[in-house]
Amino acid sequence: MSEQEPRIAELHAAQPGDRRADFPALDQQINGHSLVYLDSAASSQAPTAVIDAVASYQQNDHANVHRGVHTLSHRATEAYEGARDLVKSFVNASTRSEVVFTRGTTEAINLVAQSFCRPVLKPGDRIVITHLEHHSNIVPWQQVCEQTGAELLVASIDEKGQINIAELIGMLDERVRILAIAHVSNALGSILPVRELVEKAHSLDIPVLIDGAQAVPHMPVDVLDLDCDFYAFSGHKMFGPTGIGVLYGKEARLESMPPWQGGGDMILEVSFDGTTYNELPYKFEAGTPNISGAIGLGAAVRYLQGIGMDVIARHEQEILDYMTSELNKVDGMRLIGTADEKASVQSFLLDDIHPHDLGTILDHQGVAIRTGHHCAMPVMNRFGIPGTARASLALYNNRDDIDRLVESLNAARKIFS
């Protein structure tokens, strides 16, 4: 027993919530108060390791990638492709060909809608999504349906913000060309049973895209284990830079797809008689990529692997539980999104204070939350509300942050009482 104790102490010291010093943006005063950042679902802060990796690349190693024999070009290519290897191992893809760099989740989903779906969709075909999707996992499907005459089916959610699984499964039949679902809802925090849904869809030969924007920063993700066909996520929500994200796609799927954008790097040969496209993943990376962004994302992956995604998941779950119970103690509190399985996010309403006003008053006390529809207007319609206030967590949040949140909510009630 006693031998174990030091190890427990170490574990405690290594709590992600104690690593705030790694994140320079957290160490500042906002309106005279130390910043409490509860808006990581919109975009996370970057650790020094990421900021420095990008700056150092620019200062020492920058050149265009893939086609240079000179030293800087070689270094840049190694660093860029090295980032791809890091991402591959992070989500456990089978090969590096399956890791396509995009601007973010949104571009990744558009790529699948336009390159995987558009060429084959016809009237009578269906695409199935859920009612809790982010606009980025709705609009690309609306667009491709409009372009092809296919139909968009939407599985509903219940009062707690959970999808109605039976209804969703009932929608799956031979007319469905793709099932596109969030792993974690950005507005409600609900975790979807994606593994089970992939299995069900695959039993009917329906390919599945998972929007993992809100999952990857918070829990271990293993695409091989999930067996999904596509998995999309964004660097800027997982402590990396903006402008970089990933489409994971099973090799056979990506192979079967025509390229989407055309340009440099995605071709083997261009002539006016015809053009031969490059291999995976380059076929889908037209033009000069976001080299520094990918390198920053690689540094973020390394940072996360250094802590361990399971450690992060446990830490955040504890803070989320604490947040839920503390918010429930605030008078006039209405929590939106109370699924049994949740991660990292809590939406709420306080009395009849408009979320926007709440956001301003909290900001005035140094507490940064997001307010509004969170790019999930259908969710707001479902609950009959124009928007919510949303506090969202990342590895660097701790109990003090929650206490400050609750304090400032009580202060807001006073102003509006």
Added chain:
Amino acid sequence: MSEQEPRIAELHAAQPGDRRADFPALDQQINGHSLVYLDSAASSQAPTAVIDAVASYQQNDHANVHRGVHTLSHRATEAYEGARDLVKSFVNASTRSEVVFTRGTTEAINLVAQSFCRPVLKPGDRIVITHLEHHSNIVPWQQVCEQTGAELLVASIDEKGQINIAELIGMLDERVRILAIAHVSNALGSILPVRELVEKAHSLDIPVLIDGAQAVPHMPVDVLDLDCDFYAFSGHKMFGPTGIGVLYGKEARLESMPPWQGGGDMILEVSFDGTTYNELPYKFEAGTPNISGAIGLGAAVRYLQGIGMDVIARHEQEILDYMTSELNKVDGMRLIGTADEKASVQSFLLDDIHPHDLGTILDHQGVAIRTGHHCAMPVMNRFGIPGTARASLALYNNRDDIDRLVESLNAARKIFS
């Protein structure tokens, strides 16, 4: 007279070529020699002002843009939109709505091909380009032609690498839906008479896209004066970060186009009955944009404006002239691309040394050039060669760089003699 002298001395001291200290990447040893960077046409180095702007944004002001009431989100939005204003003034657009941020030139051209052209193209329609285009201004048009049955016409170039204007103008008639031309050729350095071509095309109501990737870093560009309908360029070639670029489009053109990618930020309202798109330029910026990239690009614009594009153009013209005459003194030299109007780039072949070998030998002496087809395979075919060695200039190059280039070319001849 004597009063003028100090001013001339000042002018000389302010030569862009003397500002190398602003660019940390230039200050390093490569293979035991101080770096001579002659690959800016592939990607330019960034000044400290840009690197610091990006790092400082990440350290102090990062959050997601456009939808937050908290302080960081407001700061991020101001900085991102401020970058748009800087770009607007840099190319003299009429309104900020005309400045759409993209990943780079390639994405900008794909956007126009898919959103402006695809919906209206039909068999019998034509798109006109030239033989000196970069793959990014070829493949998107090949793709949209394949999708719609339209035809791609290619105006030829002469031995000097100049387009045959009469032939090009002869191709313009009522069947042509767009003329897409480079402002400056990346492989040959030829400057195209874009203003004249726009005027001619407009007299036949043909819209014009200009690929300005190689123009914007080297000369003043005024889209209002050019009167082009679209103008595309990349941040990473104008001393900004990778992953950010610009599509300028006339407001009326952009208004008339459906959105391309779908997702967050590009909508006003989403419901399953239908979605209302946002205003310009947001309609074309789906998903979280490359915020730090845009801010870096803004810093690059500020840096360039601080020097003055006309000063930069004069300086580079002088170095280019020096380079041409010095290269011509090297035995066995064959210059590829000898247009009367040229900017910033010189392609060449030396004896029968393959460019790739030349690249390695030069790199070994610290001289970074690019070798190969420069994403312009049709140009290589035109000259019946597999590739060239290319030395390309930017504001930070000076005569010493050219002397080092020539020295190392002579060394290469010895190895292969």
Added chain:
Amino acid sequence: MAAAAPSQEELRGLYRELILDHARNPRNFGKLAEPSHLAEGINPLCGDKLKVYLQLKEDGQIADASFEGSGCAISVASASLLTEAVIGMTKDDAVGFFSAVINSLTGTEGVKNFDLGKLAALQGVREFPARVKCATLAWHALNAAIHDDQQTATTE
């Protein structure tokens, strides 16, 4: 980076009693029976939507005005104050008033020689740049309605 942080007084300056009162009990709330002009305003930042209804007489006088929709305290109070202010104005005066209000909320200097009346209470928003669009939303809709603009007005 940022301007000086808003102080506690400034927060109270934003949420003045007059504003909170109009937010809680908006005046002229609801549809007009037979509006001659109407327009919708959307704030894409938060998704807030307001509809402004006008009843114009033949001579251009605004006989009646109302609004509908949901929004934050600032946008609702601003819309409520708007309806009170413009009833009785000519449509030209209302356009002039619109410009003066927008200017007073967004301009770098305060507006001189223009009596904003109760609307002056909105000026606390000047210290909260992220909220300016809330205060101007109804006004953009008013302007669109008067000009019979088919399009949805936004605060961009």
Added chain:
Amino acid sequence: MAAAAPSQEELRGLYRELILDHARNPRNFGKLAEPSHLAEGINPLCGDKLKVYLQLKEDGQIADASFEGSGCAISVASASLLTEAVIGMTKDDAVGFFSAVINSLTGTEGVKNFDLGKLAALQGVREFPARVKCATLAWHALNAAIHDDQQTATTE
């Protein structure tokens, strides 16, 4: 960041006399009259293309081999040396030799107990990672040809 810079000797190690000789005077250059197997290799980095032709006997022995195309000194010399080396081998031996060569050029350790013969001259490329793909291009084409791969081989 980078590994130690290549020295002047290393540059001479890359461009050895044997390599320059094969680059200037490539052996077995041109089409075979009636190849039983052929494949093309493209290096997307530089656009270099090489075609490798093989004439296999019924028993699997490589009766003749040649190549065509243009490329840098390294890729041409490598292709030239390849044709010399594989003529007379069985196709299985050639595949084994392919692996050994690739390994010797890209592996982190030198290849032990395998006599590369003249091909050892290519090893100078190990100090020039940007050029490894030039040296391996023809070998990938050889491997594709033996396996009757329809696709163009690339060095990626």
